[in-house]
Amino acid sequence: LRIAPVLSSAAQLVDRTLYIHLHPGLNLGSGSPPRPVYLPPVVDLSTFITRLYSNAADVCGHLDVRFLLTNIRAHPTACSGSQTPSSPFPTPQPLSHSPEVVLTDFAVQDPHQTNQVTQCLEKYAGCCYVCRPGLSSVLLHPQLQENEDRLRNQGEKLECLETYSDVVVGGTFDRLHGAHKSLLNVSCVLASKRFVIGVCNQAMLKKKVLKELVEPYSLRVQKLKEFLQDTKPSLQVEIVPLDDPFGVSIVDPLLKCIVVSEETKKGGEAVNQKRIENGLQPLVLHEIQLLKDVHHTDIEEEKISSSSLRFRLLGTLLAPPKDASHLPTLPYVIGLTGGSGSGKTSIAKQLEALGAVRIDCDKLGHEVYQKGTAAYHKVLEVFGSEILNEDQSINRRALGRKVFGNKEQLKALTDIVWPEIAELAQSRIHQAREEGKRVCVVDAAVLLEAGWTDWMHEVWLTIIPEEEAVLRITERDGVTVEDAQHRLQSQWSNSKQVEHANVVLSSLWEQEITRKQVLKAWNLLQQRIQLKLGGLEGDAGGSHQV
Numbered sequence: 001l002r003i004a005p006v007l008s009s010a011a012q013l014v015d016r017t018l019y020i021h022l023h024p025g026l027n028l029g030s031g032s033p034p035r036p037v038y039l040p041p042v043v044d045l046s047t048f049i050t051r052l053y054s055n056a057a058d059v060c061g062h063l064d065v066r067f068l069l070t071n072i073r074a075h076p077t078a079c080s081g082s083q084t085p086s087s088p089f090p091t092p093q094p095l096s097h098s099p100e101v102v103l104t105d106f107a108v109q110d111p112h113q114t115n116q117v118t119q120c121l122e123k124y125a126g127c128c129y130v131c132r133p134g135l136s137s138v139l140l141h142p143q144l145q146e147n148e149d150r151l152r153n154q155g156e157k158l159e160c161l162e163t164y165s166d167v168v169v170g171g172t173f174d175r176l177h178g179a180h181k182s183l184l185n186v187s188c189v190l191a192s193k194r195f196v197i198g199v200c201n202q203a204m205l206k207k208k209v210l211k212e213l214v215e216p217y218s219l220r221v222q223k224l225k226e227f228l229q230d231t232k233p234s235l236q237v238e239i240v241p242l243d244d245p246f247g248v249s250i251v252d253p254l255l256k257c258i259v260v261s262e263e264t265k266k267g268g269e270a271v272n273q274k275r276i277e278n279g280l281q282p283l284v285l286h287e288i289q290l291l292k293d294v295h296h297t298d299i300e301e302e303k304i305s306s307s308s309l310r311f312r313l314l315g316t317l318l319a320p321p322k323d324a325s326h327l328p329t330l331p332y333v334i335g336l337t338g339g340s341g342s343g344k345t346s347i348a349k350q351l352e353a354l355g356a357v358r359i360d361c362d363k364l365g366h367e368v369y370q371k372g373t374a375a376y377h378k379v380l381e382v383f384g385s386e387i388l389n390e391d392q393s394i395n396r397r398a399l400g401r402k403v404f405g406n407k408e409q410l411k412a413l414t415d416i417v418w419p420e421i422a423e424l425a426q427s428r429i430h431q432a433r434e435e436g437k438r439v440c441v442v443d444a445a446v447l448l449e450a451g452w453t454d455w456m457h458e459v460w461l462t463i464i465p466e467e468e469a470v471l472r473i474t475e476r477d478g479v480t481v482e483d484a485q486h487r488l489q490s491q492w493s494n495s496k497q498v499e500h501a502n503v504v505l506s507s508l509w510e511q512e513i514t515r516k517q518v519l520k521a522w523n524l525l526q527q528r529i530q531l532k533l534g535g536l537e538g539d540a541g542g543s544h545q546v
């Protein structure tokens, strides 16, 4: 009952990381600073953790909340109410992000006490964690539902939570969120010695929504390590890649418990089946609650999920634009690219409707083949007269069949036409500049392959899964599945393109959803342009105010 009010008042003061240290009954008003104590891992604690992360997602979603377990320790006498183990508390624990301020919800009865209480609090924090010198303290005044609180605390019986020497969990752990942290925290409470985490490798991501936006394996592992080092440094953490749904869970004889959610319970049962087949003891399945995502939209999952987080990244700035000081600030040039069938042209048209000048490079490409032009003759020289229509114009479909799926032939063609298309596109940008336009969108299917990023301010990319692209291409262009695949194979993969993109969009869902992404991307772009222009004006006046 206290969690949400405490979190929301803390969120008003904290920008990034909120570490949580639990000490029920902490008395800061007695004059002498209290000592940190060990708390027993009780069943209530796992409920607390789930509520904590569920509330955190709701009231302070922008914060990286980490519940610390250093003072949670199993002890034979630990589960009989207020008793705590008497072994000395270890030396202060260093945290990944050194605390700058310590907050408490301890209620001061007499305002004259405040100074003494804050001093006690700072000393107490320094006994538990390594804090920077000059750590300040703040007394929070959360709006607690006191009566209910008091009622709950009366005659409470604490039930001990069973702990296990070796605990295992598996998952993708993309963009570590509250539900992951809740799972990890509960697992850390359950594990007394070793915690094994299987992390999905590339092979396991094939079916994931927006799999191209899943963080690299090494980054996911790094974030997990940092979180667990803060949470429970005494634990032996082993992170192993998962190439299949089972990994080490079905071969490690020391494992005792697997932590699952409602959704992954079946997977846990399958693990046990395999363990029995392998002559190993089955694991205890510890099921935790799925956290609800109160902010989820109609097309997002109800639970807190990485897929929803990836979806929300669409249209936002994923990577800062590279230095474009060699380009005029206006028009701001967006290179819009994406595989065949990814909806690039329809997105370019939406941007045009919002005010951008659209430069369609497929169309410019067609212009350069016109009879009598230099490119026309060069293409004829390289590919022969079999690519001509009866009227001697170039049959692009026939040319496409020759080049898509044949690297050398495609290169021969693009060496001829790309310089010509680039020149046409640049002259359109120049014209837009003279007309005082603010934004140009260069719609070019293979912009990255062509190395055109030097004359763009940003690269925007539209992606859809390959199977969907094949469906769309065959339907739209009346070509065979094989031809569609050849065409896609002539282009960089989505993942490779994502590495170079500043903004990613996806037309996988209904048109309205694409429209919302485009609008979001456009509005954010306007803010970036405004900032740039503001910066320029500031520079011109010699002012460097922050």
Ligand SMILES: CC(=O)SCCNC(=O)CCNC(=O)[C@H](O)C(C)(C)COP(=O)(O)OP(=O)(O)OC[C@H]1O[C@@H](n2cnc3c(N)ncnc32)[C@H](O)[C@@H]1OP(=O)(O)O
Pocket (backbone or CB within 6 Å): 338, 339, 340, 341, 342, 344, 361, 362, 365, 366, 396, 397, 399, 400, 403, 410, 413, 414, 417, 418, 421, 443, 444, 445, 446, 447, 450, 452, 487, 490, 491
């Ligand atoms: C750097 C740029 O992106 S410039 C724009 C792309 N144009 C080029 O690269 C020039 C070379 N390509 C061509 O001239 C033509 O595509 C041809 C002659 C091969 C085929 O012409 P057409 O049958 O009329 O097909 P069209 O030009 O509409 O292109 C068909 C698809 O192939 C893709 N495509 C075009 N050029 C290439 C290429 N060089 N490599 C891979 N895919 C390509 C396009 O993305 C398009 O799909 P989309 O509309 O879903 O995005």
